[in-house]
Amino acid sequence: MRRFGWFNATSLTLGLAFLYLPVVILVIYSFNASKLVTVWAGFSTKWYGELFRNEAFLDAAWVTLKVAFLSSTLATALGTMAAHVLVRAGRFPGRTLFSGVIYAPLVMPEVITGLSLLLLFIGIGLDRGVLTIVLAHTTFSMCYVSVVVSSRLVTFDRSLEEAALDLGCTPFDAFRLVTLPIIAPAVVSGWLLAFTLSLDDLVIASFTSGPSATTLPIKIFSSVRLGVSPEINALSTILIAIVSIGVIAASLASKRSAIRGQRDRRSAVRVP
Amino acid sequence: MSEPARFAPWEDPDAKPLIRFRGVTKRFGTFTAIDGIDLDIFESEFFALLGPSGCGKTTLMRILAGFEDPTEGSILLDGNDLAGAPPNKRSTNMMFQSYALFPHLSVFDNIAFGLRRDRLPAGEVRARTEEMMALVKLQDLTDRRPHQISGGQRQRVALARALAKAPRLLLLDEPLGALDKKLRRETQFELMDIQERTGTTFVIVTHDQEEAMTVATRVAVMDHGRIAQVADPTGIYEAPNSTYVADFIGDVNIMKGRATPADGTVSIEWAEGQPALRCATELRLEKGVTAFIAIRPEKVSISSRRPGNSPNAVAGRVLDIAYLGNVSTYHVEIAGGQVIKAQTANTDRVARQEFTWEENVWLYWSETAGIVLER
Numbered sequence: 001m002r003r004f005g006w007f008n009a010t011s012l013t014l015g016l017a018f019l020y021l022p023v024v025i026l027v028i029y030s031f032n033a034s035k036l037v038t039v040w041a042g043f044s045t046k047w048y049g050e051l052f053r054n055e056a057f058l059d060a061a062w063v064t065l066k067v068a069f070l071s072s073t074l075a076t077a078l079g080t081m082a083a084h085v086l087v088r089a090g091r092f093p094g095r096t097l098f099s100g101v102i103y104a105p106l107v108m109p110e111v112i113t114g115l116s117l118l119l120l121f122i123g124i125g126l127d128r129g130v131l132t133i134v135l136a137h138t139t140f141s142m143c144y145v146s147v148v149v150s151s152r153l154v155t156f157d158r159s160l161e162e163a164a165l166d167l168g169c170t171p172f173d174a175f176r177l178v179t180l181p182i183i184a185p186a187v188v189s190g191w192l193l194a195f196t197l198s199l200d201d202l203v204i205a206s207f208t209s210g211p212s213a214t215t216l217p218i219k220i221f222s223s224v225r226l227g228v229s230p231e232i233n234a235l236s237t238i239l240i241a242i243v244s245i246g247v248i249a250a251s252l253a254s255k256r257s258a259i260r261g262q263r264d265r266r267s268a269v270r271v272p
Numbered sequence: 273m274s275e276p277a278r279f280a281p282w283e284d285p286d287a288k289p290l291i292r293f294r295g296v297t298k299r300f301g302t303f304t305a306i307d308g309i310d311l312d313i314f315e316s317e318f319f320a321l322l323g324p325s326g327c328g329k330t331t332l333m334r335i336l337a338g339f340e341d342p343t344e345g346s347i348l349l350d351g352n353d354l355a356g357a358p359p360n361k362r363s364t365n366m367m368f369q370s371y372a373l374f375p376h377l378s379v380f381d382n383i384a385f386g387l388r389r390d391r392l393p394a395g396e397v398r399a400r401t402e403e404m405m406a407l408v409k410l411q412d413l414t415d416r417r418p419h420q421i422s423g424g425q426r427q428r429v430a431l432a433r434a435l436a437k438a439p440r441l442l443l444l445d446e447p448l449g450a451l452d453k454k455l456r457r458e459t460q461f462e463l464m465d466i467q468e469r470t471g472t473t474f475v476i477v478t479h480d481q482e483e484a485m486t487v488a489t490r491v492a493v494m495d496h497g498r499i500a501q502v503a504d505p506t507g508i509y510e511a512p513n514s515t516y517v518a519d520f521i522g523d524v525n526i527m528k529g530r531a532t533p534a535d536g537t538v539s540i541e542w543a544e545g546q547p548a549l550r551c552a553t554e555l556r557l558e559k560g561v562t563a564f565i566a567i568r569p570e571k572v573s574i575s576s577r578r579p580g581n582s583p584n585a586v587a588g589r590v591l592d593i594a595y596l597g598n599v600s601t602y603h604v605e606i607a608g609g610q611v612i613k614a615q616t617a618n619t620d621r622v623a624r625q626e627f628t629w630e631e632n633v634w635l636y637w638s639e640t641a642g643i644v645l646e647r
Binding site for chain 1: 337338339358359360364365366368369370372374375376385386389390433434437
């Protein structure tokens, strides 16, 4: 085993500090008793209490989670399909155009994406609300999913799919039973990426949200303009907790399903 | 030719082929991979498609499996046209060169995969899978994943998986290519044994002529999308129909010259001032046409003195000696600078290496040692 030298230890500490120090400070100040954000006045959970009495924040949080869940799921389905077509279908008329169109939102300024979506929704007379934010977020996060999944599919041995077809699978079954389980980690990380992007988005959401639905970033941004309140810290801490729990749960679940799968197979063979 | 023990349905005009190719052509853009192939393959055959890379043998196999559609022509399986039938609707199964084992499934689940697609009852799936695992001697590896077993074991899983559905036709794409030479030899015999026991028709694609000769009932030598010759291994080796086939299979000396036909033989004038070579043939050649004699090195004898009554004797000088243990090959330069290979079996442990470099020797062979070819 290699020695964990002082250089590695320092790098690790600095790296982690760089990434997480601001977050840690935010979490600590969320338990501050003082109303002034930068002055420590003892431990308290009162801002959490305040927060849970603040209907507007709770509504925004709920809308954000709903939007993130729906849009990342939709984006994962569409992005995976697009990646599969791009990598698998070989050459077809308009392939280059298709891939360009899919990846364009990656480099498109968010303001333009937001504005164009706004114009579209107004044009087709769609009332702005949860649905429009979900559609907007799906549009821009789908290309990220597609990039993640297609980079996995490029290295995927095509003969595995052919073997599945040869053994009696329909093309859909071959995808479901062979391709998808093998590329699942890429699909899951695509979903997580889309989820995070959606949680985080301020610009596109502010174009496509309406009076009936405001997301948390919009809410936070607009209230911070009136001054940072300790409530915001509490809210951010909760968000961090939710995201962390989600990520840990996802990784535990995938590990457990792998173990269970192995056990199932073993018993399937041994039991007479 | 009618010994009951001999398996040669291709010689029986009434035999119905399992697979019939009729004018099958496959083009990719302007490139013709398969060029008008007509071929019959019979039930229980072990048929080898042999050729250098790029000769179309893999394309031909992929057409059989249904991964490619022929541009022209048709393929009949049991008399039914396969056109338009997708891979999952064909009673053919394929063993892939890369094995293509599903990495997320155990050995058992890999082999059972095809059976489960047929929605067989679980008990039947288990029984058949276990039978297959016993056939390829893998009973102890049930729960292992493909990455936890050796290359030779993976090869067996791939074979068992392809055989599990009892296909009418099993396609093997370079099945032994990834194995080392010794394991490949052993596996060749196992493959033949399994083919015999299951009675399944095998079509194997290989670029290894030794492998094709060992396992196959018949070999098709391919060249640029066409079939150069189809024959049993002896026929391919001893009676090639062209210098291409003669040269592709094993070692051969090819001498070019002008033909003078006589009764049942041909004399070939191959160099100025040298006596013509005589060779038995059934070909009817015009006088003066260009012809070739192909002679295998093991049929050329070497001597330090001029042989007395041999119909073909050529003087030369030893250039190189390749000692391979069981045989020695002498590279002998003859008139005109051509190098002829002569092989002697080292049948005695002590008495060998009679000749040495730069030594003047005589090469000689009988009238029936070589074969006369027109191209």
